[in-house]
Amino acid sequence: MQNDTVKKLVRNGAIWAFILFQLVFFEVAGRWWSLSDGAFMDMDSMLLLLKQSAPIGIIAVGMTVVMINGNIDLSVGATYALAGIVMLDSMNWPFMQAMGDSAIPLAWLFALFTGCLLGLINGVIVWKTGVDAFIVTLGAMLGYRGLVFMYNGEQPTYHLNWTMVDFAEASILGLQTPAIVFLAVVLIVWLVMTRTIHGRNAYAIGDNREAAVNAGIRVGPHFVLNFVLIGFLAALSAVAFYSGSGSVNPNDGMLFELWAITAVVLGGTKLTGGRGSIIGTLGGVIAIQLLRRGLNHIGAQTETVNLVIGTILIAVLFLDRQLNRKGAEELKV
Amino acid sequence: MADTAVKSIGGVLARQGILVAFILFMVGFALWNPRFIDIDNVFGVVRSSAILGIMALGVTFVVIGGNLDLSVGSMLSFSAIVVLDLHENPAFGPALAIPAMFAMTLTLGAINGFLIGYLRLNSLIVTLGMLSAIHGLTLTYSGGQNMDIANQNETWFGVFGRGTALGIPIPVLIFVALAAVLGILLAKTPFGRKVYAVGGNPTAATFSGIPRARVVFMTYMISAFCVATAGLIQASRTMGAQNTVGQGLELEVLAAVILGGASLLGGSGTIFKTVIGVLILGFIQNGLLLAGLEFYVQFVVTWIIIILAVWLDIATKRGKLWSPIA
Numbered sequence: 139m140q141n142d143t144v145k146k147l148v149r150n151g152a153i154w155a156f157i158l159f160q161l162v163f164f165e166v167a168g169r170w171w172s173l174s175d176g177a178f179m180d181m182d183s184m185l186l187l188l189k190q191s192a193p194i195g196i197i198a199v200g201m202t203v204v205m206i207n208g209n210i211d212l213s214v215g216a217t218y219a220l221a222g223i224v225m226l227d228s229m230n231w232p233f234m235q236a237m238g239d240s241a242i243p244l245a246w247l248f249a250l251f252t253g254c255l256l257g258l259i260n261g262v263i264v265w266k267t268g269v270d271a272f273i274v275t276l277g278a279m280l281g282y283r284g285l286v287f288m289y290n291g292e293q294p295t296y297h298l299n300w301t302m303v304d305f306a307e308a309s310i311l312g313l314q315t316p317a318i319v320f321l322a323v324v325l326i327v328w329l330v331m332t333r334t335i336h337g338r339n340a341y342a343i344g345d346n347r348e349a350a351v352n353a354g355i356r357v358g359p360h361f362v363l364n365f366v367l368i369g370f371l372a373a374l375s376a377v378a379f380y381s382g383s384g385s386v387n388p389n390d391g392m393l394f395e396l397w398a399i400t401a402v403v404l405g406g407t408k409l410t411g412g413r414g415s416i417i418g419t420l421g422g423v424i425a426i427q428l429l430r431r432g433l434n435h436i437g438a439q440t441e442t443v444n445l446v447i448g449t450i451l452i453a454v455l456f457l458d459r460q461l462n463r464k465g466a467e468e469l470k471v
Numbered sequence: 472m473a474d475t476a477v478k479s480i481g482g483v484l485a486r487q488g489i490l491v492a493f494i495l496f497m498v499g500f501a502l503w504n505p506r507f508i509d510i511d512n513v514f515g516v517v518r519s520s521a522i523l524g525i526m527a528l529g530v531t532f533v534v535i536g537g538n539l540d541l542s543v544g545s546m547l548s549f550s551a552i553v554v555l556d557l558h559e560n561p562a563f564g565p566a567l568a569i570p571a572m573f574a575m576t577l578t579l580g581a582i583n584g585f586l587i588g589y590l591r592l593n594s595l596i597v598t599l600g601m602l603s604a605i606h607g608l609t610l611t612y613s614g615g616q617n618m619d620i621a622n623q624n625e626t627w628f629g630v631f632g633r634g635t636a637l638g639i640p641i642p643v644l645i646f647v648a649l650a651a652v653l654g655i656l657l658a659k660t661p662f663g664r665k666v667y668a669v670g671g672n673p674t675a676a677t678f679s680g681i682p683r684a685r686v687v688f689m690t691y692m693i694s695a696f697c698v699a700t701a702g703l704i705q706a707s708r709t710m711g712a713q714n715t716v717g718q719g720l721e722l723e724v725l726a727a728v729i730l731g732g733a734s735l736l737g738g739s740g741t742i743f744k745t746v747i748g749v750l751i752l753g754f755i756q757n758g759l760l761l762a763g764l765e766f767y768v769q770f771v772v773t774w775i776i777i778i779l780a781v782w783l784d785i786a787t788k789r790g791k792l793w794s795p796i797a
Contacts, residue, residue: 212722267782268794273729274778276722281774287767351797358796392719396541396599403596441610448604452586455596 152457153405153421157428164432171436178435185312191427192316193218195420196375198398198405199327200368202419205402206331207364208344208411209264209271214372214398215391216282217256221373222386223289225249229297239301246381250373256282257369261362271361279395286388296385306382316378323371328416340364344411400451401426406458489732489744489780493751500758507754507761514640520753521642522547522701524746526720527727528653529697531745532690534728535657537670537737538587538594540691542579542601543698543724547717549609550576550702555618555712558628565628573699579605580695581688588687602721609714619711632708642704649700653693654742666690671738726773727752730780751776 165178197214204211228234228248234241260278264271289295306315313321331337343350343357351357380386405422407414429450430443501508517524526543533540550572557568583601587594620626634641657663668676669686677683706712731748733740755776756769786792 263778265796266793267778268785268789268796269778269781270735272735273781276726276729277774277777279722280726280770280777284767284770284772284774287765288771291765356797361796396602399599400603409593409596439611439614441615442607444603445607445611448600448602448607451600451603452592452597455592455600456586456590459590459592 150406150415150418152454153418153425157421157425160425160428160432164428164435167436178432181312183431185314185317187424187427187431188317188320189314191423192320193375193379194394194397194401194426195320195423196323196371196378197368197394198401198419198423199323199416200371201395201398201402202405202407202414202416203327203331203340204271204364204368205399205407205409206344206411206414207340207361208347209361209364210275210399210409211257211260211271211365211368212275212395213256213260213278213282214368215394216279216286217253217369217372218376218391218394219286219386219388220256220282220289221249221253222376222380222390223286223295223388224252225377225380226295226297226384226386227290229299239299242299242302242305246377249377250370253369253371253373253376254366255369257366257372258362260369261365264365265358265361283392290388292388294385294387298384302381303384306378316382319374319378323374324416324420327367327371331416336360336363341412344413346412397426400447403451404454489730489751490747492780493747493754496751496758497754500754500761504761507758512757512761514643516753516757517643517646517750518640520749521640521646522705523720523724523727523752524646524749525649525697525701525704526724527731527745527749528650528742529694530724530728531731531733531740531742532653532657532666532693533594534725534733534735535670535737535740536666536687536690537673538687538690539598539725539735540583540694541595541598541721541725542583542605543694544717544719544721545602545605545609546576546579546695546698547702547705547720548712548714549579549605549612550699551706551712551716552609552613552618552714554703554706555620555710556613558620558626558706559618565626569703572703573696576699576702577692577695580691580698583695584688584691587691588684591684606714606718613714615714617711617713623710629707629710632704632706642708645700645704649697650742650746653697657742662686662689667738669737723752726777730777732780732784 161179168178197218201211201214225245225248228245229241234244237244256278260271260275263269263274267274308315310318331340339350339355339360342353342355343360347357376386376391401422402414402419403409403422404425405415405418405420407418426447429446430440433443433446434440497508506512526547530540530543553575554568554572557563557571558565560568563571579601583598586592586597620628623629631641631645636644657666665676665681665686666689668679668681669683673683702717705716727748728740728745729735729748730751731740731744731746733745752769752773755772756766759768759772760766789795
């Protein structure tokens with residue numbers, strides 16, 4: 139029993155310990171080698187860090203939910219790009235232009251609706267055909283990317299609206315809009331997963347689908363709901379990012395799914411479902427962004443960041459396995 | 472009697488459905504536009520599919536063994552960059568650059584194989600980590616620069632990507648030869664049977680005394696070997712490469728393998744079917760281009776075909792069209 143508590147503590151605390159380690163390491167290393175003039179841990183750069191991690195972070199929250207549920211979604215990068223395109227392109231429609239700035243919320247709604255719809259398609263296919271989510275969303279990754287290209291060819295889609303930019307760059311207590319959206323998403327989804335029946339059922343289904351079915355839980359609707367949620371969040375991420383940037387390239391969002399999964403796994407969520415936490419994912423997202431900054435801070439080539447993150451991901455997997463040997467047998471896609 | 476005949480035809484259709492679909496597709500397109508089956512066009516398609524196809528051959532072994540390999544795209548970039556860099560290095564030159572590149576790529580495959588085979592770590596996450604790590608390695612190696620061969624007319628290096636023998640493009644010959652060798656290895660040798668056993672039922676395989684770890688390790692070595700070959704062709708064809716040349720290929724390769732009918736659960740699939748899967752993707756792309764559509768329409772078509780193919784496959788197995796998920 140006590141062993142279990144220790145394990146749990148180690149598992150949930152590990153990512154935060156790692157973040158703390160990074161903060162101290164980069165602070166000390168930066169001074170020691172005097173490679174950097176400024177301190178690593180200054181407030182402004184930490185707030186900026188939260189903003190920079192928002193696009194992947196918002197998606198990673200959705201990925202956590204889908205993975206807890208025992209599925210995976212590889213199509214989020216394409217969903218992100220398509221939602222961004224719909225948002226910016228819709229601002230150019232004649233009736234939207236006629237509406238002036240009051241068209242902005244409508245453009246956001248169009249984007250979010252696109253995300254929900256793409257998520258719904260994935261969810262319904264997974265539910266009704268019984269094809270593994272990995273394959274369904276792998277196909278969708280290609281298909282949705284095709285839709286992105288079909289929308290506007292290989293041209294970037296852009297629309298610059300200063301009201302929208304002002305909104306995206308507005309800040310409360312030093313936190314800019316994307317960072318606020320990210321933190322709000324973390325809070326709300328955390329509440330959903332820990333305080334609602336849907337959250338509890340999502341854990342139960344991921345942990346043992348058969349048992350969940352026997353307990354009378356309807357698996358399909360929960361799958362669909364979670365895919366709609368991740369589609370919505372991918373679109374929300376696009377809204378938060380493209381409102382400020384005003385331009386979408388059809389290749390945007392590529393590899394986002396892999397970054398999101400990396401953050402989720404670093405945060406302690408199990409690939410096989412049934413276990414994981416939104417707060418852990420927040421840690422995973424911050425850890426990756428911190429590493430990126432930190433390596434830059436001590437003057438390491440930015441190229442090495444991928445090398446380091448990949449190595450850490452594998453190390454985490456190895457440590458987790460050592461910590462919980464029983465898990466090794468369950469690990470299968 | 473008639474009933475059994477219908478059943479057995481149905482069985483053949485179910486088992487060879489992807490082949491039947493492929494033939495129907497080819498015939499349909501050929502009737503619509505005879506240029507489609509023009510010999511030059513066919514060679515063109517096979518040649519442009521060769522790199523993806525060779526990678527898919529290796530990934531077929533990994534998938535039948537019950538694992539995934541998401542690192543092949545990064546690994547392709549790595550091998551292309553390395554072979555080009557060593558080619559330009561006077562200490563190596565083309566003759567030494569190629570074996571050196573193969574050795575380095577196989578080392579990466581050995582790392583995959585060790586972590587997944589011997590340490591029994593989850594292949595999705597390990598190869599996801601390797602995707603990122605190898606990408607970082609490539610960028611560090613190249614300093615973020617593209618690699619180019621300076622004097623392209625003075626080297627025989629271009630033969631692998633640009634050459635022809637008996638009128639057949641060399642990449643096609645390599646693809647066919649490798650498919651034949653690996654097909655025999657998988658279908659006709661004890662090693663091949665072990666790969667199926669390990670992927671189909673790991674517990675039973677272990678109890679039958681099959682060295683699971685070594686077999687899985689070997690599947691990753693084969694995958695790395697195929698990637699190195701594909702990387703050589705890629706580098707040779709363009710005589711230059713970007714750090715991201717293989718980016719995203721891992722999922723396209725996997726799509727081809729799945730389209731060929733290999734199950735992600737392991738234990739099923741063949742080299743022949745993977746080749747069909749690769750050709751389907753190649754000819755769809757080509758057919759759509761001939762029809763005057765943009766290249767990206769193929770992504771949408773591929774999406775629909777993959778889902779239909781896998782759905783029909785599992786629907787036949789369970790005897791019901793719709794899933795039993797409540």
